[in-house]
Amino acid sequence: MRSNLFLSSLTAKVLMALAGLFLLTFLFLHLTLNLLLLLPDGGQAFSTAAAFMGANPLIKIAEVFLIASFVLHGVLGFMLSAKSRAARPVAYATANRSDTALFSRYMLHSGIIILLFLLWHSVDFYFIKLGIVLPPAGIEPHDFYQRALLLFTHPGISLFYLLSFIALGVHVNHAMQSAFQTLGLHHSRYVDGVKLASSLIAIVIATGFSIVPIVLCFFRP
Incomplete structure (x- = not known):
């Protein structure tokens, strides 16, 4: 029934927006940790931070919310x-295609790329930590620093990560604008500011994550 609030499109959009904003906070935390890989200390700061997060019970609880938020965000998005798409006539969609924002049009596409990346990334790191996947020879399961160094010696893998980070930036840019609009925070007076903030945050996230494979693959001594 349309009166069923939980199943309404508006409620789904609100839940997806809230889950997305929670995921955004995780992205900044993860980005901060990743940038520690570039410090010239042999991975000491990165390994210390990773060990702290791995042993912190609050982080373990947050992981549950993180996975739940991702699943909720993805399922509602699809x-x-x-x-x-089902409610939009083909002729109408074609006629208005040029009026539709590029980022909005490709939200589903960027979401699929991000999903594929997360599956790959989980195999590379998270599943190794859990013991589901064996680590490369000579690398301990919890030695994420050496794993990252080895991973980004491969230009093909580094390129895949870079393309995924570009898709992430595109996704975040439009998702933030949609989230503010869904939550009623997209007043006409602040539209330009919201668009600018969304673009800047998307650029910071995409660029910040991209720096790591670029440096480790192409500029490491």
Whole structure:
């Protein structure tokens, strides 16, 4: 029923927006940790931070919320996208294609790229930590520093990570604008400011994450 608030499109959008904003906070935390890889200390700062996060019970609880938020955000995103496509006539979609923002049009595409990246990234790091996947020879399961150094010696893998980070930036840019609009914080007076902030945050995230594979793959001594 339309009166069923939980199943309404508006409620789904609100839940997806809240989950997305929570994921955004995780991205900044993860970005900060990743940038420690570039410090000239042999990985000491990165390994210390990673060990602290791995042993902190609050972080373990946050991991549960993180996974739940990602699943919720992804499922609702696919559901709303399918619902929107089903409700939109083909002729109407074609006629208005040029009026639709580029970032908005490719939210589903960027989301799929991000999903594939997360599956790959989980195999590279998270599943190794859990013991589901064996680490490369000579590397301990919890030695993420050496694992990152080895991973980014491969230009192909580094390029895949870079393309994924570009998709992430595109996704974040439009997602933030949509989230503010969904939560009623997108007043016409602040539209330009919201767009600028969304673009800047997306650039910081995409560039920040990209720096690590670029430096480790192409500029490491």
